[in-house]
Amino acid sequence: MAVGTMDLTTDVAASARxxxxxxxxAGILALAAAQLFVVxxxxxxxDMGHLQKIMYVHVPAAWNAFLAYFVVAIASLRYLxxxxxxxxxxxxxxxxxxxxxxxxTLALGMIWxxxxxxxxxxxxxxxxxxAVLFFIFIxxxxxxxxxxxxxxRAQWSAVVGLLGALNVPIVYMSVRWWRTLHQIQSSPSTVDxxxxxxxxxxxxxxxVMLIFCIRHRYESARLERGADDLVDRAALAAGRGREVTxx
Amino acid sequence: MTRRFGRRWALRGVSLTVAxxxxxxxxxxxxxxxxxxxxxxxxxxxxxxGSVVIAGTPVQEDPDRARxxxxxLSFQPGLYDDLTARENLVFASRMLDLASPDINAxxxxxxxxxxxxxxxxxxxxxxxxxLSLGRLLLQSPRILLLDEPYNSFDRQGVQLVNEIVLxxxxxxxxxxxxxxxxxxxxxxxxxxxxxxxxLTDPAPxxxxxxARIVExxxxxxx
Amino acid sequence: xxxxxxxxxxAYAITWLTLIAYLVxxxxxxxxxxxxxxxxxxxxxxxx
Amino acid sequence: xxxxxxxxxxxxxxxxxLTAERRSRAVLNAVTFLGVLxxxxxxxxxxxxxxxxxxxxxxxxxxxxxxxxILAFNRSYQVELDGGALESLLLYPGSxxxxxxxxxxxxxxxxxxxxxIVIPVAMVLFQVQFPEGWAWASQLAVLVLGTVGFVIxxxxxxxxSSRSRSREVxxxxxxxxxxxxxLLGAVESSTSLLRGDPMREAGAWMGMLTAFDIIFLTAAxxxxxxxxxx
Numbered sequence: 133m134a135v136g137t138m139d140l141t142t143d144v145a146a147s148a149r150x151x152x153x154x155x156x157x158a159g160i161l162a163l164a165a166a167q168l169f170v171v172x173x174x175x176x177x178x179d180m181g182h183l184q185k186i187m188y189v190h191v192p193a194a195w196n197a198f199l200a201y202f203v204v205a206i207a208s209l210r211y212l213x214x215x216x217x218x219x220x221x222x223x224x225x226x227x228x229x230x231x232x233x234x235x236x237t238l239a240l241g242m243i244w245x246x247x248x249x250x251x252x253x254x255x256x257x258x259x260x261x262x263a264v265l266f267f268i269f270i271x272x273x274x275x276x277x278x279x280x281x282x283x284x285r286a287q288w289s290a291v292v293g294l295l296g297a298l299n300v301p302i303v304y305m306s307v308r309w310w311r312t313l314h315q316i317q318s319s320p321s322t323v324d325x326x327x328x329x330x331x332x333x334x335x336x337x338x339x340v341m342l343i344f345c346i347r348h349r350y351e352s353a354r355l356e357r358g359a360d361d362l363v364d365r366a367a368l369a370a371g372r373g374r375e376v377t378x379x
Numbered sequence: 380m381t382r383r384f385g386r387r388w389a390l391r392g393v394s395l396t397v398a399x400x401x402x403x404x405x406x407x408x409x410x411x412x413x414x415x416x417x418x419x420x421x422x423x424x425x426x427x428x429g430s431v432v433i434a435g436t437p438v439q440e441d442p443d444r445a446r447x448x449x450x451x452l453s454f455q456p457g458l459y460d461d462l463t464a465r466e467n468l469v470f471a472s473r474m475l476d477l478a479s480p481d482i483n484a485x486x487x488x489x490x491x492x493x494x495x496x497x498x499x500x501x502x503x504x505x506x507x508x509x510l511s512l513g514r515l516l517l518q519s520p521r522i523l524l525l526d527e528p529y530n531s532f533d534r535q536g537v538q539l540v541n542e543i544v545l546x547x548x549x550x551x552x553x554x555x556x557x558x559x560x561x562x563x564x565x566x567x568x569x570x571x572x573x574x575x576x577x578l579t580d581p582a583p584x585x586x587x588x589x590a591r592i593v594e595x596x597x598x599x600x601x
Numbered sequence: 602x603x604x605x606x607x608x609x610x611x612a613y614a615i616t617w618l619t620l621i622a623y624l625v626x627x628x629x630x631x632x633x634x635x636x637x638x639x640x641x642x643x644x645x646x647x648x649x
Numbered sequence: 650x651x652x653x654x655x656x657x658x659x660x661x662x663x664x665x666x667l668t669a670e671r672r673s674r675a676v677l678n679a680v681t682f683l684g685v686l687x688x689x690x691x692x693x694x695x696x697x698x699x700x701x702x703x704x705x706x707x708x709x710x711x712x713x714x715x716x717x718x719i720l721a722f723n724r725s726y727q728v729e730l731d732g733g734a735l736e737s738l739l740l741y742p743g744s745x746x747x748x749x750x751x752x753x754x755x756x757x758x759x760x761x762x763x764x765x766i767v768i769p770v771a772m773v774l775f776q777v778q779f780p781e782g783w784a785w786a787s788q789l790a791v792l793v794l795g796t797v798g799f800v801i802x803x804x805x806x807x808x809x810s811s812r813s814r815s816r817e818v819x820x821x822x823x824x825x826x827x828x829x830x831x832l833l834g835a836v837e838s839s840t841s842l843l844r845g846d847p848m849r850e851a852g853a854w855m856g857m858l859t860a861f862d863i864i865f866l867t868a869a870x871x872x873x874x875x876x877x878x879x
């Protein structure tokens with residue numbers, strides 16, 4: 133599969149950037165509004181009182197982190213199938229944002245756990261699975277960092293991304309089995325109605341931010357790849373154009 | 380045909396045709412892209428752009444058919460140091476799915492029958508190259524791609540290589556031999572092409588880098 | 602559990618800190634990418 | 650290329666890897682000794698108290714296998730990289746999964762050989778008496794299922810890590826997060842079997858391990874060409 137050359141020119145990037153920035157601003161406003169709404173209106177929970185407000189950032193972050201990995205998996209699958217560089221760049225951008233979001237989810241989980249159970253880490257099934265997802269993200273990003281050849285890096289990270297995605301449900305299931313067998317308290321049910329609306333609003337706000345970040349990072353990646361292609365094609369043409377001197 | 384490694388163009392523009400029954404030399408200094416061109420022709424490497432046509436069919440369509448016909452003697456021996464000479468050839472014959480290969484005959488032909496059961500790790504580079512030639516014979520290719528086959532060879536070695544090249548040519552095949560300068564081949568070359576900074580001389584013009592090695596029956600195009 | 606509010610505050614604070622830090626990172630990567638693209642264009646005399 | 654010739658190629662590659670390994674044997678001994686050493690370290694770390702040791706036996710055993718066995722995977726591709734043999738391997742006709750399958754068989758043999766020594770030593774160090782009745786058969790099944798899952802992904806990821814920078818760090822980082830289900834499955838089922846499987850949980854864990862092996866064997870066979878050809 134020949135290397136797809138990049139047809140990106142600066143005007144394409146400029147118009148895209150206009151649209152993306154608007155999305156960023158909207159995301160921030162939505163997030164602020166959603167958080168304000170829940171912090172002000174949500175009733176204290178029966179057993180953990182106001183601590184439940186931490187759920188409004190922790191749970192949406194966790195949902196979107198898994199979603200980010202889903203984007204990595206889909207983009208990786210499409211890259212293996214079509215071989216288009218844009219899918220490779222999309223997977224890389226989604227992985228970067230996803231890893232950060234998973235890290236944040238972990239931190240929030242621990243901040244929530246400390247006052248509730250008195251310890252920073254309790255091997256709670258959801259939190260532990262998120263930790264494993266975090267390491268799968270990190271392995272993906274490290275592989276990309278350690279491989280230089282663009283084609284090899286794209287192909288290898290696509291395969292690693294896919295296998296990682298295959299493992300996410302298995303990890304989640306086995307960690308839950310592992311914990312429920314040993315009957316420790318798990319995080320509260322996050323479905324009772326009074327709670328649900330606030331959660332959905334925040335989840336959507338985080339989703340908007342996720343899309344903005346991935347798109348923005350993706351556009352920068354395409355600009356970088358476009359710059360490399362310009363230089364490479366120029367080097368090719370220059371080499372061929374020059375009068376072939378002695379050996 | 381072009382090929383890029385990371386950010387460096389190894390091949391900028393190559394158009395080369397080796398016709399059936401022809402023995403072509405490919406000259407050029409180190410770094411001129413000779414080995415890259417040969418590895419692409421042997422389907423060991425994918426070109427960045429351009430195409431390889433072997434015996435009339437583009438390689439992408441049926442790589443296995445192309446690989447069955449092409450014999451590459453790469454710059455690296457491609458042998459297993461911890462295995463003996465015989466075991467290396469047994470392994471090669473199994474990978475080539477040969478029903479009943481005559482390993483001893485091949486070992487004798489390349490002059491390694493005495494060292495058949497010694498580990499390749501103990502071999503000199505000349506002996507390792509002879510074993511690689513032996514593996515090539517097992518494959519009985521119709522197209523020979525040899526990367527500096529005469530290196531670290533004495534007169535006998537050069538003669539062995541040329542014998543093999545001639546038998547392949549007489550059977551209707553062809554050969555592309557990469558070398559530092561044409562005289563080393565002892566007059567076996569029909570013609571020689573010079574490669575400078577990844578460009579064949581004369582360099583092809585325009586984007587159409589399609590190149591043919593052969594018009595008719597047995598040949599490879601790169 | 603008197604000091605719950607500090608944990609709640611910490612949770613929201615870390616969320617916004619991470620978000621803002623990443624936005625700065627995004628802006629910086631974008632600026633570098635654009636500069637590289639302009640340099641490449643200048644070096645190669647516009648598109649091929 | 651017919652399926653039968655690919656199977657023959659798989660066997661040829663397994664034979665080649667094992668012959669090369671038998672010749673130099675050094676790595677097998679080194680990995681086995683390392684496995685035993687790690688078990689000793691666990692013994693020291695978990696303290697001489699019998700009950701603590703017996704509870705941690707399965708966990709210590711599996712971590713010893715993971716940390717020592719992983720050394721075999723990068724090395725198994727080193728045999729191709731040394732003489733530039735990978736290129737000639739890819740020039741033979743035939744599909745690519747046979748290369749992976751061949752290496753998988755060779756690495757499985759290697760790790761089982763290591764386990765042949767490490768497991769008895771673990772039973773001695775951690776005062777685990779030989780399970781009577783049919784329990785040993787299911788323990789063996791757990792061991793095989795866990796090892797197969799470990800070697801499938803180890804062999805697969807080593808095809809990449811062996812050819813990239815700082816591969817000693819990259820392989821564990823790629824492999825161990827994926828090993829969580831295998832580690833949990835193997836340790837939990839072994840531990841509960843040691844106690845006579847009171848809550849009948851071993852069967853469920855073994856089912857999960859089997860599913861894990863099938864899923865990742867298929868995924869590895871299907872995607873291996875993308876890994877080895879570039």
